[in-house]
Amino acid sequence: MDINHSVIAITGAGRGLGRAIAQHLASQGAVLALIDVNRADLEVTEAEIRSRDGHCALFVCNVASETEVEATFAAVKEQLGALHSLINCAGILRDGMLIKVKEGELQEKMSLAQWQAVIDVNLTGTFLCGREGAALMAQGGQGGVIINISSIARAGNIGQSNYAASKAGVASLVVTWARELARHKIRVMGIAPGVFATDMTAAMKPEAMARMQQAIPVGTLGEAAQLAQTVQFILANDYLSGRMIELDGGLRI
Ligand SMILES: NC(=O)c1ccc[n+]([C@@H]2O[C@H](COP(=O)([O-])OP(=O)(O)OC[C@H]3O[C@@H](n4cnc5c(N)ncnc54)[C@H](O)[C@@H]3O)[C@@H](O)[C@H]2O)c1
Numbered sequence: 001m002d003i004n005h006s007v008i009a010i011t012g013a014g015r016g017l018g019r020a021i022a023q024h025l026a027s028q029g030a031v032l033a034l035i036d037v038n039r040a041d042l043e044v045t046e047a048e049i050r051s052r053d054g055h056c057a058l059f060v061c062n063v064a065s066e067t068e069v070e071a072t073f074a075a076v077k078e079q080l081g082a083l084h085s086l087i088n089c090a091g092i093l094r095d096g097m098l099i100k101v102k103e104g105e106l107q108e109k110m111s112l113a114q115w116q117a118v119i120d121v122n123l124t125g126t127f128l129c130g131r132e133g134a135a136l137m138a139q140g141g142q143g144g145v146i147i148n149i150s151s152i153a154r155a156g157n158i159g160q161s162n163y164a165a166s167k168a169g170v171a172s173l174v175v176t177w178a179r180e181l182a183r184h185k186i187r188v189m190g191i192a193p194g195v196f197a198t199d200m201t202a203a204m205k206p207e208a209m210a211r212m213q214q215a216i217p218v219g220t221l222g223e224a225a226q227l228a229q230t231v232q233f234i235l236a237n238d239y240l241s242g243r244m245i246e247l248d249g250g251l252r253i
Contacts, residue, residue: 001145001235004029007080008235009073011063011129012090014041016198017149019048020224021087021231026054028232033076033083035059035129036090063090063125073132085145085235086133088126088170093200094118095159115162122166126173134181143185145235148174150192152248167192171244178242187241189234194248196222217250 008025012018014036022032026049034049036042039060049056057079061072076083094117100108126148137144153160154167174190181188195201195212201221204212213221230247234240246252 001084001238003232003235005031006084006235007031007033007076007082008085008087009033009035009076009083009129009133010087010089011035011061011125012149013045014038015045016200017193017196017224017227018087018089019045021089021228022056023048023052023054024225024228024232025235026056027052030055031080032056033059033080035061035063035072037062063129064120066128069125069128069132073129073136077136082140082142083133083136083144084142085147086129086137087147087149087231088129089149090125090129091122091149091166091200092118093160093163093203095163096161097159098161110161118162118166119169122163123169126170130173130177134177134184134186137186138181138184144187146177146181146186146188147231147234148188148190150174150190150244152192152194152246152252154192155252174244175242182241187238189240189242190244191227191230191234192244192246192248192252193227194222194246194251196224196227198224215251216248220249222247222249 008030010018010022013022013034034056042058046058059072061068094114096110148170150171151167153164154171157164171190174188178188
C-alpha cells in the first residue's frame with residue numbers, strides 16, 4: 001500500500017503510541033482520521049500534525065459504543081471520502097489480581113466492572129472499529145489494511161486477567177479477519193508490543209517497571225517511534241497478512 005495520500009484511521013490517537021503512529025504516517029503523506037475519546041488530547045495531536053503541514057481530521061468517539069463508532073466511520077467517509085487503513089490502538093489497563101487472599105480470608109477480587117471495562121474498550125472497541133472500517137474498505141473496492149495493537153500480555157500475565165484476555169482476543173481477530181477479508185483485498189496484521197514508555201506504562205508501579213526493564217534482553221523500553229516504523233513496514237508490504245509482529249526487545253519467552 002502506498003501511504004502517501006492514503007486515508008488512515010487511528011484509534012487512541014490522542015496520546016501515546018497512537019499519537020506517535022499518527023505523527024509518523026502524517027510525515028509520510030497520509031491523510032489521517034484521528035479517533036479518541038479525549039478531545040483535548042486529540043486537539044494536541046491535530047495541532048502537532050498541522051504544524052508540520054500534515055493532513056488530518058479529528059473524531060471524538062468512545063470505541064466501546066456501537067452508535068458512536070458507526071457515526072464516526074460514517075463521518076470519516078463523508079469528510080475524507082474513503083478509508084484505506086485502520087490502526088486499532090485505543091486501549092486501557094485496569095490491573096488487579098483475580099483474587100487476593102490473606103491468612104485464608106478473601107480480601108479482594110477483580111470486580112465484573114473492572115473486567116468488563118477493559119474488555120469493552122480493548123476487545124469490543126477493536127471489533128466495532130474493525131467491522132465499520134472493513135465495511136468502508138470493502139465497499140470502496142480498493143482493499144485496505146487493518147492493524148490491531150495487541151500486547152506481549154496476550155500470552156497471559158499476572159495481575160492482568162482482563163487485559164491479557166482482551167489482547168489475546170484482538171490477536172485472534174487478526175487471523176480470523178485476515179482469512180475472512182482477503183476476498184475484499186483487505187490485509188490484517190497485529191503488533192504485540194512489549195513495554196513502551198508512554199502514559200499507560202507510567203501508571204505502572206515503579207517496582208513492577210524496574211523488574212520489567214531488567215527482564216528486557218535489549219535492556220531498554222521500546223520507543224513509540226519504533227512502533228510507528230513497524231506500522232509503516234506492515235502498510236508497505238503487501239504480502240504480510242494474518243500474523244503478529246512481536247516488538248518487544250526479545251522479552252517474550
Ligand atoms: N505502552 C505499552 O508499553 C504497551 C505495550 C503493549 C501494548 N500496548 C497497547 O498499545 C495501545 C496504546 O497504548 P499507549 O501506551 O499509547 O496508551 P495510552 O494510555 O497512552 O493511550 C491510549 C489512548 O487510547 C484512548 N482511549 C482509551 N479508551 C478509549 C475509548 N473508549 N475510546 C477511544 N479512545 C480511547 C486514550 O484516550 C488514549 O489517548 C493500547 O492498546 C495498549 O494496550 C501498549
